[in-house]
Amino acid sequence: MRALVIGSGIGGSVVATALRRVGVEAVVHEAHDGPAPALGSFLTLAPNGLAALRTLDLLDPVRSAALFPTTRIEFWNGAGRRLGLLDDGSDELDEGLQTVTVMRGTLQRVLAEGARAQGVRIEYGRRLVGFTATDDGVTAEFADGSTAHGDVLVGADGIHSPVRRIMDPSAPRPAYTGLLNLGGCAPPLPVPATPERTMRMVFARRAFFGYQTAADGRNHWFVNVPHPEADRTALAGRDAEEWRRHVLALFADDHPAITQILRASPVDAFRPVGIHDIASLPRWTSGRVALLGDAAHAVSPSSGQGASLAVEDAVVLAACLRDAADPATALRTYERLRRGRVERIVAEGRRRGDQKLVTSRIGVLLRDLTLPIVLRLIALRGGHSWIFDHRVDLADPVPVTD
Numbered sequence: 489m490r491a492l493v494i495g496s497g498i499g500g501s502v503v504a505t506a507l508r509r510v511g512v513e514a515v516v517h518e519a520h521d522g523p524a525p526a527l528g529s530f531l532t533l534a535p536n537g538l539a540a541l542r543t544l545d546l547l548d549p550v551r552s553a554a555l556f557p558t559t560r561i562e563f564w565n566g567a568g569r570r571l572g573l574l575d576d577g578s579d580e581l582d583e584g585l586q587t588v589t590v591m592r593g594t595l596q597r598v599l600a601e602g603a604r605a606q607g608v609r610i611e612y613g614r615r616l617v618g619f620t621a622t623d624d625g626v627t628a629e630f631a632d633g634s635t636a637h638g639d640v641l642v643g644a645d646g647i648h649s650p651v652r653r654i655m656d657p658s659a660p661r662p663a664y665t666g667l668l669n670l671g672g673c674a675p676p677l678p679v680p681a682t683p684e685r686t687m688r689m690v691f692a693r694r695a696f697f698g699y700q701t702a703a704d705g706r707n708h709w710f711v712n713v714p715h716p717e718a719d720r721t722a723l724a725g726r727d728a729e730e731w732r733r734h735v736l737a738l739f740a741d742d743h744p745a746i747t748q749i750l751r752a753s754p755v756d757a758f759r760p761v762g763i764h765d766i767a768s769l770p771r772w773t774s775g776r777v778a779l780l781g782d783a784a785h786a787v788s789p790s791s792g793q794g795a796s797l798a799v800e801d802a803v804v805l806a807a808c809l810r811d812a813a814d815p816a817t818a819l820r821t822y823e824r825l826r827r828g829r830v831e832r833i834v835a836e837g838r839r840r841g842d843q844k845l846v847t848s849r850i851g852v853l854l855r856d857l858t859l860p861i862v863l864r865l866i867a868l869r870g871g872h873s874w875i876f877d878h879r880v881d882l883a884d885p886v887p888v889t890d
Contacts, residue, residue, distance in 0.1 A: 489809065492517060492628050492638035494616050495645035498592075499781030499798035501599035503642055504608040505544050506806035509882060514608055517628065517636065519615035519645075523597055529671035530708055531592050531789070532558055535578045535585040535876045537796025540803045543882045546602045547584055553598045554588035556702055559685045563863065565856050566692035566742035572863035576876055579685070587792075587876075589687070589700065589708070595795065616650050619777070626776050640776045640815045642805065644798070647764055649783035655774050662764035662786055664717040665841050667696075669710065669789060670735070672757025676705030679745035691855060692742040695735070696844040699749060707749050711735055712790075712844050713760065723760055732758040763788055765838055768831055773819040780805060785830045790844070791837030793875060797830055803880045811886040821888050833875060 489512045493504045496518035504514035533541075533550065541547045559578045563571040578586045600610060615631040619641055626641040643651025647662050681701040682688045689698040699709035713735065726734075732755055739746045766786040772779045781798030805822045812818035846855055866872070 489513065489640070489815070490515070490638040491809075492626060492636055492641045494628070494641065494643050494651050495519075495783075496523075496600055496610050496612075497596055497644060497646060497781070498599060498795050499783075499802055500642075500644035501596070501603040501608070501610075502541070502544065502546070502799050503644055503780055503802035503805055504610075505546065505599075505603045505606050506802045506882060507809065508603075508607050509544060510806050510810035512806070512809055515636065515638070516603070516608060516610040517614035517616065517630070518610060518612050521613050523600060523612075529592065529710060530555060530589050531595070531795050532587055532589050532792045533595075533799075534576070534587050534792060534796045535581055536878045536880075537793075537799045538585050538588070540796070540799040540880050542584065543803060543880070544602075545606075546599065549598050549602055550590065550595065551584060551588060553594050554590040555708060556589055556700065557586045557685045558589045558687050558700060559587050560683070560687070562683065562686050562688045563859060564688060564690045564743070565852075566690060566739075568743035568745075569856075571691070571856060572860045573686075574863055574866060577873060578876060586685075616645070616654075618654060619651075621775050621777055623775075640778070640809065640819065642778050642780055643783045644780045645783055647766070647782040647786040649779065651777065652769070652779055652783050655777050655779070656769075656771060659769055660766070662766050665763045665765055665788055665838065666714055666717075666845050667763045667841060668713045668715045668723070668760035669763050670713075670731070670758055670760040671708075671710035672753040674707045674709065674749045674752040677707065677748055677752055679707070679748050681705070690743070690746065691844070691846075691852070691859075692739055692746065693852065694847050695738040697739065697742075697746050709749055709753070711750075712763070712841075713738065714845050714847060715760075715762075717762065720761070723762070728755045728758045731760060763841065765834055767834055767838070772823040772827070776815045776819070778805065778819040778822060785834055787830075787834045788837035788841045790840035791833055793833050793837065797833065800878070800880050801826055801830075803882050804886075807880075807882055807884065807886045808888070812888045817888065817890045820890065821886060824889070825886070829878065836875075
């Protein structure tokens with residue numbers, strides 16, 4: 489069997505690796521001309537995603553490339569008052585499964601290197617423009633006029649997935665969450681360092697700020713800004729220096745550590761992107777074609793689960809192709825096994841993101857009063873163990889139904 493994987497991001501490299509492990513030849517087709525090691529800011533990989541990487545022998549290189557472990561979140565308000573602490577419990581898990589923060593570009597590079605080391609071929613400069621699926625296979629067409637044929641096609645091509653658009657032109661578009669995201673890194677500064685293994689998140693008066701101090705003293709930060717929806721062209725129409733001034737003004741009345749970190753950061757960090765999610769698609773698969781990761785279920789960064797869910801998808805999809813009698817049944821089984829969990833986490837991510845939209849005086853006061861109580865209740869109920877304790881293992885047999 490041969491699989492065409494569209495997109496060499498996190499999900500694409502991992503699903504190609506998983507497919508190789510079950511005896512499926514996998515070729516990754518990437519639109520860009522080469523790897524993008526400087527792509528994006530940072531993200532977290534949670535225990536469920538790390539455990540899935542372990543089953544593919546990809547855990548150690550990923551952990552070696554991580555910035556730092558992030559097993560706790562400390563919440564402050566804009567005035568610098570500590571509201572509470574949320575421990576994800578991963579420090580109590582097996583060695584290697586503690587939540588880590590890693591640069592997105594670095595993660596993609598490491599996963600691509602791991603895929604190639606296990607026999608995966610990645611072809612760059614292959615921008616998908618169409619595909620034709622029959623009962624016998626799928627033929628992909630690329631912008632350079634070339635084609636490729638396989639038994640299945642996997643769209644791991646992100647939130648604005650061309651595969652999704654071609655597979656189902658009526659599929660709902662990603663929904664704007666009301667927030668912009670930007671992030672960067674500041675040099676060592678005389679500001680309160682975060683406790684070890686802890687990300688500090690600040691519900692400021694007009695925006696949301698998070699940062700963690702690395703062992704070398706640098707502060708890795710992100711900002712979520714409530715903002716009307718705007719497309720990428722409109723956002724790019726304001727230069728980075730203008731965005732920098734705008735963001736600094738939003739935090740002008742908050743704890744001065746925030747603006748100290750922001751002022752010390754390179755101006756190129758101030759290039760925002762809109763945060764979107766996809767609550768539910770009518771279908772993730774069609775015959776021999778399937779969507780994976782953000783292409784199927786984009787989740788807000790507020791969930792901390794985007795990368796981990798893509799890795800889980802990859803392992804389950806490969807196991808289904810190994811155990812099902814035919815590709816179409818395998819892909820339908822993959823969707824059945826994944827949809828419920830993923831959509832619940834997407835909804836949780838949207839709920840957390842909505843808290844960042846609260847900027848009214850009364851709303852902020854109520855949030856500051858109730859958040860400590862909410863955090864204690866979450867801790868008493870086992871935190872978010874329903875997310876972190878989930879495990880997928882390539883060795884496990886799949887309950888195939890049709």
